[in-house]
Amino acid sequence: xxxxxxxxxxxxxYNVGTxxxxxxxxGIDVTxxxxxxxxxxxxxxxxxxxxxxIIGLLDRPTSGRLSIHGEDTTQLSEAALTSLRGHTIxxxxxxxxxxSAFTARENVxxxxxxxxxxxxxxxERRADELLDWVDLGRWRNxxxxxxxxxxxxxxxxxxxxxxxxxxxxxxEPTGNLDTASADAVFELMQRFNRERGTTFLIVTHNHxxxxxxxxxxxxxxxxxxxxRINVLERHSQ
Amino acid sequence: MKPWLTFAWIAALRFLxxxxxxxxxxxxxxxxxxxxxxxxxxxxTSVQTNFTNRVLTSQPQIQLLAPQEVARxxxxxxxxxxxxxxxxxxxxxxxxxxxxTILAAMRARPDVVIATPTVSGSALxxxxxxxRSIGIFGMQADDYFxxxxxxxxxxxxxxxxxSDDILVGLELAKDxxxxxxxxxxxxxxxxxxxxxxxxxxxxxxxxxxxxxxAYVALRTAQSLLxxxxxxxxxxxxxxxxxxxxxxxxxxxxxxxxxxxxxxxTNAQIFTAIRAQNLSSALIRIFVGLSVAFGIAAVxxxxxxxxxxxxxxxxxxxxxxxxxxxxxxxxxGVLGFVGSLAGALVGAAALMVWHRYARxxxxxxxxxxxxxxxxxxSSAALATITGVIAGIVPALxxxxxxxxxxxxx
Ligand SMILES: Nc1ncnc2c1ncn2[C@@H]1O[C@H](COP(=O)(O)OP(=O)(O)OP(=O)(O)O)[C@@H](O)[C@H]1O
Ligand SMILES: [Mg+2]
Numbered sequence: 001x002x003x004x005x006x007x008x009x010x011x012x013x014y015n016v017g018t019x020x021x022x023x024x025x026x027g028i029d030v031t032x033x034x035x036x037x038x039x040x041x042x043x044x045x046x047x048x049x050x051x052x053x054i055i056g057l058l059d060r061p062t063s064g065r066l067s068i069h070g071e072d073t074t075q076l077s078e079a080a081l082t083s084l085r086g087h088t089i090x091x092x093x094x095x096x097x098x099x100s101a102f103t104a105r106e107n108v109x110x111x112x113x114x115x116x117x118x119x120x121x122x123x124e125r126r127a128d129e130l131l132d133w134v135d136l137g138r139w140r141n142x143x144x145x146x147x148x149x150x151x152x153x154x155x156x157x158x159x160x161x162x163x164x165x166x167x168x169x170x171x172e173p174t175g176n177l178d179t180a181s182a183d184a185v186f187e188l189m190q191r192f193n194r195e196r197g198t199t200f201l202i203v204t205h206n207h208x209x210x211x212x213x214x215x216x217x218x219x220x221x222x223x224x225x226x227x228r229i230n231v232l233e234r235h236s237q
Numbered sequence: 238m239k240p241w242l243t244f245a246w247i248a249a250l251r252f253l254x255x256x257x258x259x260x261x262x263x264x265x266x267x268x269x270x271x272x273x274x275x276x277x278x279x280x281x282t283s284v285q286t287n288f289t290n291r292v293l294t295s296q297p298q299i300q301l302l303a304p305q306e307v308a309r310x311x312x313x314x315x316x317x318x319x320x321x322x323x324x325x326x327x328x329x330x331x332x333x334x335x336x337x338t339i340l341a342a343m344r345a346r347p348d349v350v351i352a353t354p355t356v357s358g359s360a361l362x363x364x365x366x367x368x369r370s371i372g373i374f375g376m377q378a379d380d381y382f383x384x385x386x387x388x389x390x391x392x393x394x395x396x397x398x399x400s401d402d403i404l405v406g407l408e409l410a411k412d413x414x415x416x417x418x419x420x421x422x423x424x425x426x427x428x429x430x431x432x433x434x435x436x437x438x439x440x441x442x443x444x445x446x447x448x449x450x451a452y453v454a455l456r457t458a459q460s461l462l463x464x465x466x467x468x469x470x471x472x473x474x475x476x477x478x479x480x481x482x483x484x485x486x487x488x489x490x491x492x493x494x495x496x497x498x499x500x501x502t503n504a505q506i507f508t509a510i511r512a513q514n515l516s517s518a519l520i521r522i523f524v525g526l527s528v529a530f531g532i533a534a535v536x537x538x539x540x541x542x543x544x545x546x547x548x549x550x551x552x553x554x555x556x557x558x559x560x561x562x563x564x565x566x567x568x569g570v571l572g573f574v575g576s577l578a579g580a581l582v583g584a585a586a587l588m589v590w591h592r593y594a595r596x597x598x599x600x601x602x603x604x605x606x607x608x609x610x611x612x613x614s615s616a617a618l619a620t621i622t623g624v625i626a627g628i629v630p631a632l633x634x635x636x637x638x639x640x641x642x643x644x645x
Binding site: 078087091102109114115119 | 546
């Protein structure tokens with residue numbers, strides 16, 4: 001299987017050049033394959049979010065190589081990274097960051113609008129299709145603030161999928177939800193992975209949910225301490 | 238979402254609409270500021286235009302006179318003066334030397350529109366027991382009335398003057414109890430005397446002028462003042478009224494006459510106008526600055542409030558330039574919409590003022606001159622001010638690190 005994403009010797013330090021310089025990632029080597037559904041686990045402060053932000057091209061590593069489809073991204077300009085990010089990566093964050101000035105449908109259209117500049121009917125259709133798919137078709141004209149946390153997170157998932165990304169990064173997407181909503185949100189992501197083959201990398205503290213992923217990566221103190229295929233889950237597919 | 242708008246416009250308008258309260262307050266602030274500027278500018282323009290029109294239609298722009306007579310002290314030789322005290326000689330009514338030549342020279346100048354000779358001096362108007370001292374202006378009506386628009390101010394009779402006719406002011410007519418068709422006797426110090434018929438009565442809008450000024454034909458004045466064949470002044474209008482002083486100096490330098498421009502004779506008022514314009518410019522600048530700071534303050538707060546939105550937009554592939562535009566557009570839209578509202582407020586205030594500020598007799602104080610360009614330039618300036626005010630907040634928004642914005 002060709003690599004979707006390869007990290008080689010990724011290090012990250014904060015406050016570089018100051019007396020309080022601290023390295024939080026100490027050389028991460030990991031490869032993510034297409035169609036994988038990966039859980040990223042580890043204690044608080046171990047560097048999961050930092051790693052996810054680097055993979056998501058939101059942050060640059062202090063050293064090391066990050067390649068997408070075999071192409072090195074560390075030399076890319078800020079503008080090129082922004083564009084690559086918009087086209088290849090979808091984000092879901094813990095605190096469902098819908099933009100409150102827009103409706104559910106408009107939030108889902110947003111990545112396409114940013115890419116193409118002006119709204120059009122195709123974007124609207126795509127947004128409606130995704131909202132139907134996360135079972136929120138009837139809520140398309142609602143503002144974010146009028147929706148429950150679970151609903152907002154489902155809209156955020158629809159939005160993350162709008163550009164047909166290669167990879168969806170989710171940082172504790174269910175961390176702020178009650179068990180039932182968390183289950184529904186997790187279910188949606190997994191279904192999308194199974195049906196459309198989109199790759200997911202999900203940070204979670206929830207062992208039950210992690211147990212339903214194909215692969216579990218453990219990070220402790222900025223190092224990968226465990227990386228195992230979840231055999232049970234692979235077999236149940 | 239409107240398909241003809243780009244992302245930056247859509248987001249800018251949505252953000253403004255969502256922050257209704259902030260947008261509303263700053264728009265009111267801009268509207269008041271722009272309203273004041275529109276009101277003040279229109280008032281100043283009106284007052285000044287009215288003043289200039291009135292002055293330019295009631296006096297020549299340049300007047301040529303015979304040079305003043307000066308007493309030259311006798312000298313024995315250089316430095317030794319015979320008579321230590323030099324008295325100003327009394328100024329006789331003098332004709333301009335060679336006035337026909339000078340008149341011809343004036344008419345030949347390309348910057349002179351009208352040149353016309355006049356004869357003026359004082360006289361006594363007598364009717365029955367009443368007598369008043371007056372100033373008589375003898376002139377050639379065809380040209381002179383194009384400079385001083387006496388016909389425009391006629392309130393009774395007409396302005397067609399024969400050699401035995403006279404035009405008098407409202408006050409004089411009242412003082413000597415005369416009306417159209419009445420005859421009055423006009424005598425002068427040198428013994429000239431004529432009986433003239435009142436052909437018209439004018440109201441120049443100035444009590445002094447209405448009581449003193451009287452217009453007669455050139456010949457009539459010449460005979461009354463003993464200046465047969467002579468003239469006391471040559472009155473001019475010029476192509477560029479504001480160049481009058483320069484032209485006057487040029488004439489005075491080349492010909493043996495004294496040339497007074499309307500700018501020199503109204504020097505005080507010009508100083509006042511200049512002071513007015515300066516203070517109005519200062520007010521404009523300070524209102525502009527407070528509008529700019531107001532917009533900047535609102536946008537800075539808005540950037541802080543929306544930092545998570547900005548972070549998520551950046552994560553979704555929004556370029557820094559697009560974020561920059563979102564906030565610049567907000568600044569421009571605030572300036573533009575606020576100035577439109579301000580123009581309406583200012584125009585409404587002008588209407589109300591014009592309706593209720595009246596002279597004692599209920600007539601308007603002066604006509605309002607409202608130029609459309611005032612509104613266009615206010616709106617354009619306010620929009621530019623808004624965009625400039627948006628620069629700092631927009632740069633701040635564009636430089637937000639998406640990771641910090643999302644975590645923070
Ligand atoms: N901007 C920053 N500047 C300095 N230190 C930082 C910064 N961001 C994170 N850190 C530090 O880096 C370490 C890793 O943080 P990170 O957020 O990646 O952990 P995490 O595994 O996501 O934790 P959690 O499970 O609590 O979300 C922590 O010690 C944190 O204090
Ligand atoms: Mg984290």
